[in-house]
Amino acid sequence: MVNRRRLLGLAGAGGAALAMPGLLPAPAHATPQPAAAxxxxxxxxxxxxEGDIAWYDVSQWGVEGRGWSDTAAFYDRLPARAEAVVPPAVWVRSRTSAGLSTRFVSNSTTFRARYRLTLATTAMYHMPAVGHSGVDLYARTEAGQDAWLANTHPTAQTIDQQMGLAVDPGERLYTAYLPLYNGPQYLQIGVESGASFVGVAPRTAAPAVFYGSSIMQGGVASRPGMSITALLGRRFDMPTINLGFSGNARMEPEIAELMTELEASVYVVDSSPNMNPQQISERAEPFVRLLREARPDTPILLVEDRRYGDGQFVQFRRDRNAQNAAALHAAYRNLRTSGVKHLWYLKADQLPQSEELVDGSHPSDLGMVTYANAYEKVLRPILHNRRDGLTDRP
Incomplete structure (x- = not known):
């Protein structure tokens, strides 16, 4: 029997008397973040x-980053009905668990993860197994920060592994980030039998919704906690929804209509890497208008195509980047001129450069941090104003 309750008195390490923090000015990379709630x-x-291990099924208390409850499988990212309306390749990619996470509080000193993957492939030539198919565990520090602790190292479709070494005694809040390019058919967290354990209910605050390409899905972070949405979720201390679909983010109207079903704090649209200039010219304005008509006051951030790492040597790459950027900015200008409000724009010169890309296209962990820094610079004042009921500009 699952019993949902409020435990206002529970305060493990880093939990005592923590209030919901305000959104502060954007910090530099590696500067400590404010204490999370x-x-x-x-x-x-x-x-x-089972022996000296107590296994807890994550589906019993839930995951964050799941925008719909009517999914075909628990760890899917789109509702089951989407299969009939989105392109088949989008549907396949929506069945990965990119951006999903689960939280719990325990005083166990050891942690295990047991799950079976939906796909037999556990890695790609440019993405390690931990990022592709691993579970990435973070722990809350006494200062109220979520810090990396351990992860699984998948080598087969079924995983049953201890995550890292035994930790110092104490009750802590833990966050487990799920695979980026695979997904669990089931997922259980194992702790020492007799240790305290309670699941954390998914937060109900309006999430930041991110739509984009393989980069947004998490390619090719070394581990799930280094994806753009995971980084920003920790920085903003808020839920995020990852609608990244590798190779298949093309501003289809069906995707926009699905996104309007979500009560978002902001929509981020970063799909240009999967589109050509003609597609952007034809689809960007209708896509934004669908979002705006359904959600008149929700901020929308349009993001330019990142620049290819080899662009300084390959004319085709330079042309593609320049033409994509011109098409998106023209759409942005047209939308603004026609009166569309709460619309923002992020240029490519703030996005990762060649040394931050693994294959000239997909960011490394360093590139993911650069992406997160660029997004944070734009999003922090927007979210701050919405929290305080102020008008965001432009």
Whole structure:
């Protein structure tokens, strides 16, 4: 029996008397973030005991980053009905768990993850197994920061592994980020039998919704906690939804209509890497108008195509980047001129450069941080104003 309750008195390491923080001016990389809020809603879960391990099924308390509850499988990212309306390749990619995470509080000193992947492939030539198919575990510090702790190292479709070494005693808040280019058929967290454990209910605050390409999906971060949406979720201390679809983000109207179903704090549209100039010219304005008609006050951020790492040597690459940027900026100008408000624009010169790309296209972890820095610079004042009920500009 799952019992949802409020445990306002629960305060493990980093949890005592933490209030919801304000959104502060954007910090430089590696500058400590403000203390994150301690969760207030928890779910008691009955474990399955096997020897000295208590196994807890994540589906019993839930995941964040899941925009719809009516999915074909628990860890899917689009509703089951989307299969009939989105391109087949989008549907296939929506069945990965990119951007999903789960939180729990425990005083166990060891942690395991047990799951079976939907895909037999656990890595790609430019993306390691941990990022592709691993579970990435973070722990809350006494200062109220979520810091990396451990992860799984997938070598087969079924994984049952201890994550890292035994930690110092103490009750802590943990966040587990799910695979970026694969997905679990089931997922269980194992702790020491007899240790305390409570699931954290997914937050209900309006999420930031990110739509984009393989880069947004997480390609090719070394581990799930280094994806753009994971980085920004920690920085803003808020839920995010990852609608990145590798090779298949092309501003289809069906995707925009699905996005309007989400009560978002902001929509980020970063699909140019999968589009050509003609597609952007034809689709960008209708896509934004669909979002705006359904959600008149929700900010929308349009993001230019990142620049190819070899562009300084390859004319075709330079032309593609320049033409894509020109097409998107023309759409932005037309939308603004026609009266569309709460619309923002991010230029490519703030996005990763060649040394931050793995294959000239997809960012490394360093590139992911650069992406997050660029997004944060634009999004932080927008989210700050919306929180305080102010008008965002432009």
């Amino acid at each position: 301690w969760p207030t809603e928890f779910v008691e879960v009955t474990p399955t005991i």
